[in-house]
Amino acid sequence: MSKKRGQKYDRIIEAAVTVIAKYGFHQAQVAKIAKEAGVADGTIYLYFKNKEDILISLFEEKMGAFVAESRRKIGLEQTAKEKLRVLVHAHFTQLEADFHLAVVTQLELRQSKPELRLKINHVLKGYLSLLDELIQEGKDSGLFSSELDRLLARQMVFGTLDEVVSNWVMAEGKFSLAKQTEKVQKMLLDGLVGKAT
Amino acid sequence: MSKKRGQKYDRIIEAAVTVIAKYGFHQAQVAKIAKEAGVADGTIYLYFKNKEDILISLFEEKMGAFVAESRRKIGLEQTAKEKLRVLVHAHFTQLEADFHLAVVTQLELRQSKPELRLKINHVLKGYLSLLDELIQEGKDSGLFSSELDRLLARQMVFGTLDEVVSNWVMAEGKFSLAKQTEKVQKMLLDGLVGKAT
Amino acid sequence: MSKKRGQKYDRIIEAAVTVIAKYGFHQAQVAKIAKEAGVADGTIYLYFKNKEDILISLFEEKMGAFVAESRRKIGLEQTAKEKLRVLVHAHFTQLEADFHLAVVTQLELRQSKPELRLKINHVLKGYLSLLDELIQEGKDSGLFSSELDRLLARQMVFGTLDEVVSNWVMAEGKFSLAKQTEKVQKMLLDGLVGKAT
Amino acid sequence: MSKKRGQKYDRIIEAAVTVIAKYGFHQAQVAKIAKEAGVADGTIYLYFKNKEDILISLFEEKMGAFVAESRRKIGLEQTAKEKLRVLVHAHFTQLEADFHLAVVTQLELRQSKPELRLKINHVLKGYLSLLDELIQEGKDSGLFSSELDRLLARQMVFGTLDEVVSNWVMAEGKFSLAKQTEKVQKMLLDGLVGKAT
DNA sequence: TATGAATGAGACTTCATTCAT
DNA sequence: AATGAATGAAGTCTCATTCAT
Numbered sequence: 001m002s003k004k005r006g007q008k009y010d011r012i013i014e015a016a017v018t019v020i021a022k023y024g025f026h027q028a029q030v031a032k033i034a035k036e037a038g039v040a041d042g043t044i045y046l047y048f049k050n051k052e053d054i055l056i057s058l059f060e061e062k063m064g065a066f067v068a069e070s071r072r073k074i075g076l077e078q079t080a081k082e083k084l085r086v087l088v089h090a091h092f093t094q095l096e097a098d099f100h101l102a103v104v105t106q107l108e109l110r111q112s113k114p115e116l117r118l119k120i121n122h123v124l125k126g127y128l129s130l131l132d133e134l135i136q137e138g139k140d141s142g143l144f145s146s147e148l149d150r151l152l153a154r155q156m157v158f159g160t161l162d163e164v165v166s167n168w169v170m171a172e173g174k175f176s177l178a179k180q181t182e183k184v185q186k187m188l189l190d191g192l193v194g195k196a197t
Numbered sequence: 198m199s200k201k202r203g204q205k206y207d208r209i210i211e212a213a214v215t216v217i218a219k220y221g222f223h224q225a226q227v228a229k230i231a232k233e234a235g236v237a238d239g240t241i242y243l244y245f246k247n248k249e250d251i252l253i254s255l256f257e258e259k260m261g262a263f264v265a266e267s268r269r270k271i272g273l274e275q276t277a278k279e280k281l282r283v284l285v286h287a288h289f290t291q292l293e294a295d296f297h298l299a300v301v302t303q304l305e306l307r308q309s310k311p312e313l314r315l316k317i318n319h320v321l322k323g324y325l326s327l328l329d330e331l332i333q334e335g336k337d338s339g340l341f342s343s344e345l346d347r348l349l350a351r352q353m354v355f356g357t358l359d360e361v362v363s364n365w366v367m368a369e370g371k372f373s374l375a376k377q378t379e380k381v382q383k384m385l386l387d388g389l390v391g392k393a394t
Numbered sequence: 395m396s397k398k399r400g401q402k403y404d405r406i407i408e409a410a411v412t413v414i415a416k417y418g419f420h421q422a423q424v425a426k427i428a429k430e431a432g433v434a435d436g437t438i439y440l441y442f443k444n445k446e447d448i449l450i451s452l453f454e455e456k457m458g459a460f461v462a463e464s465r466r467k468i469g470l471e472q473t474a475k476e477k478l479r480v481l482v483h484a485h486f487t488q489l490e491a492d493f494h495l496a497v498v499t500q501l502e503l504r505q506s507k508p509e510l511r512l513k514i515n516h517v518l519k520g521y522l523s524l525l526d527e528l529i530q531e532g533k534d535s536g537l538f539s540s541e542l543d544r545l546l547a548r549q550m551v552f553g554t555l556d557e558v559v560s561n562w563v564m565a566e567g568k569f570s571l572a573k574q575t576e577k578v579q580k581m582l583l584d585g586l587v588g589k590a591t
Numbered sequence: 592m593s594k595k596r597g598q599k600y601d602r603i604i605e606a607a608v609t610v611i612a613k614y615g616f617h618q619a620q621v622a623k624i625a626k627e628a629g630v631a632d633g634t635i636y637l638y639f640k641n642k643e644d645i646l647i648s649l650f651e652e653k654m655g656a657f658v659a660e661s662r663r664k665i666g667l668e669q670t671a672k673e674k675l676r677v678l679v680h681a682h683f684t685q686l687e688a689d690f691h692l693a694v695v696t697q698l699e700l701r702q703s704k705p706e707l708r709l710k711i712n713h714v715l716k717g718y719l720s721l722l723d724e725l726i727q728e729g730k731d732s733g734l735f736s737s738e739l740d741r742l743l744a745r746q747m748v749f750g751t752l753d754e755v756v757s758n759w760v761m762a763e764g765k766f767s768l769a770k771q772t773e774k775v776q777k778m779l780l781d782g783l784v785g786k787a788t
Numbered sequence: 789t790a791t792g793a794a795t796g797a798g799a800c801t802t803c804a805t806t807c808a809t
Numbered sequence: 810a811a812t813g814a815a816t817g818a819a820g821t822c823t824c825a826t827t828c829a830t
Contacts, residue, residue: 539781542783551783586747
């Protein structure tokens with residue numbers, strides 16, 4: 001049915017990001033997305049099963065690239081500490097590079113219905129796995145505490161990154177995300193107390 | 198207009214929590230809430246200006262109590278370290294005590310429209326201030342690192358707690374939140390690396 | 395049921411006039427009228443069968459007095475010409491004396507439902523009869539043309555007076571109605587052409 | 592937005608006239624109009640902004656044609672006297688030709704809310720201007736009295752025509768309006784007294 | 789492939805009226 | 810007589826999706 005990877009397929013996805021970022025999730029009607037993409041309303045349904053499918057595809061495409069890029073960069077590093085730095089940096093850099101996309105993923109898409117959120121979570125799994133691996137590696141290498149609960153650790157890392165980016169989006173991108181990298185990395189590694197250096 | 202603190206006022210708030218938790222935000226029609234509360238549809242409007250007002254009031258009432266209780270408990274402690282433990286514990290305990298409420302605040306209410314979210318954020322401010330104070334106090338007392346960025350620190354603490362609770366809710370409350378307290382406190386204090394004890 | 399002529403009965407009627415003039419027909423809820431009258435909502439129903447009954451009673455009371463007064467003044471005159479002058483003058487004077495009432499009868503009450511309008515028309519009959527009598531008398535006395543169609547003549551007289559008052563109301567009473575008396579009387583008597591005096 | 596002059600646009604307007612005449616203004620729901628027009632409820636909103644827009648458009652379309660036709664016919668006559676006859680005749684003929692429309696304009700539309708009435712009055716202005724011009728012309732040509740107050744004269748003419756038509760509508764069209772033309776014209780010209788012929 | 793006019797289900801809110809006190 | 814809290818019916822409009830062209 002939906003032939004992924006047509007020229008129009010991409011145009012519709014981009015249009016959805018633009019429209020949602022501009023008007024918000026609840027004002028992003030199919031008709032508006034079609035107009036932004038320069039196609040007829042009905043044409044949308046030649047490429048997507050329904051509206052939800054646009055949003056899921058959007059998330060899959062964007063998040064897929066996001067995870068792949070993060071994974072690639074992490075693979076270039078040796079230690080868990082460096083990998084964490086790269087992960088944080090990649091997370092911040094990629095979202096900072098596309099404010100529209102950040103608005104959509106951090107704020108707007110979270111207004112969607114449970115069914116959609118479920119599928120989004122499924123897509124997120126890939127990223128969470130990446131975090132899990134990183135934490136496990138850190139523990140195995142002896143860098144991270146052996147007492148660390150892997151699930152909780154992942155929740156701390158992801159929760160922190162997510163909260164930082166959300167605050168950045170709500171501050172309308174008024175400060176630099178990438179520049180927070182070092183501080184965030186250090187804070188995640190050493191906690192509130194900090195390491196006695 | 199809306200007579201706060203009537204018997205029915207409370208009943209309607211409780212009904213809203215129940216209905217939203219049970220059917221989800223988008224399927225929580227006024228009629229359903231009225232039925233659950235055992236009143237006529239129109240009665241709702243004797244106590245609330247409109248549907249949004251129910252949701253804001255719900256959040257204000259519950260979050261107000263939440264913040265007050267957390268603040269009270271924290272006040273009983275002396276050190277920032279102990280205060281953090283109490284904060285985490287209070288956060289987890291209070292949400293664990295009312296799964297319905299947790300579902301509503303962690304998942305459902307986040308689907309609301311921008312206007313509502315704005316008002317909810319306003320209510321959240323009170324809690325974030327509490328976190329800010331706690332962090333500042335930790336820095337002042339020398340327990341927390343003096344290099345700590347207060348805003349980032351708050352984002353780590355809140356982001357972590359929020360993510361942990363969200364995971365708990367999505368796991369349908371299948372594990373104990375309160376029991377995570379110590380591990381989360383330790384992790385926030387000492388980070389992924391952990392303290393060389 | 396409705397005991398006409400209580401103290402509250404009158405207060406409610408006056409309140410209705412005030413509220414309708416102030417807020418308009420469609421914003422004149424029973425609750426507002428009750429408040430203006432200084433009684434409870436339910437009390438209204440001790441004096442009036444329903445909301446419509448308030449409006450009909452209002453019209454009956456006010457229009458009854460209006461007609462009686464006009465009839466009385468006309469009775470003091472001898473010729474149809476003089477009687478017409480007095481009628482026009484009375485019509486204008488009485489409405490000019492109570493702008494609120496004029497707003498209600500000329501504009502607001504006309505927004506009511508067919509059933510109410512029917513009853514209002516019934517009340518109007520008394521006034522129209524007065525006009526009919528006046529015209530017949532004019533014809534009998536030879537002052538008015540014998541060719542005059544009585545019904546059409548009445549429609550011209552009433553239609554003209556009504557239109558003049560409506561325009562005055564819509565002009566927010568910015569000019570004097572009473573001062574139009576002579577010109578209107580003359581125009582009704584001699585038409586557009588005017589009499590070759 | 593509202594695509595004037597589509598086939599459906601006209602069908603909806605006609606349906607509105609029919610439904611309002613049949614059920615009355617307050618019982619003319621959008622659903623009923625849609626059904627009468629043979630379209631879905633939502634289709635109405637492809638052609639009209641909202642319900643009020645249907646009513647305004649109805650009035651504009653019908654009254655616009657009414658005024659244009661009256662103006663055209665009047666233009667064919669030479670003297671103010673003849674023009675008045677033609678105006679009265681056109682007024683009566685056009686409303687008599689469409690009883691439903693007459694019911695709607697004389698009775699039902701007057702029940703509308705202030706905002707709508709305001710817009711209707713705006714449309715009416717065109718007709719009142721036509722009357723003004725006619726009266727001025729009559730005065731200039733010496734046919735009408737030079738003492739005539741133009742505004743009052745217009746109010747007499749319009750008030751009379753309106754009242755005659757309203758009576759005809761309330762008599763359910765049981766007598767011929769057009770046949771009243773001569774008598775009404777004569778009465779407006781010569782007044783109640785009549786001309787000494 | 790592409791179009792875009794048409795569809796129709798679904799919910800918030802108002803307010804006249806009642807009735808237990 | 811008086812109160813006023815409670816009732817509940819009813820209508821406008823939006824927008825995802827379809828389908829004839």
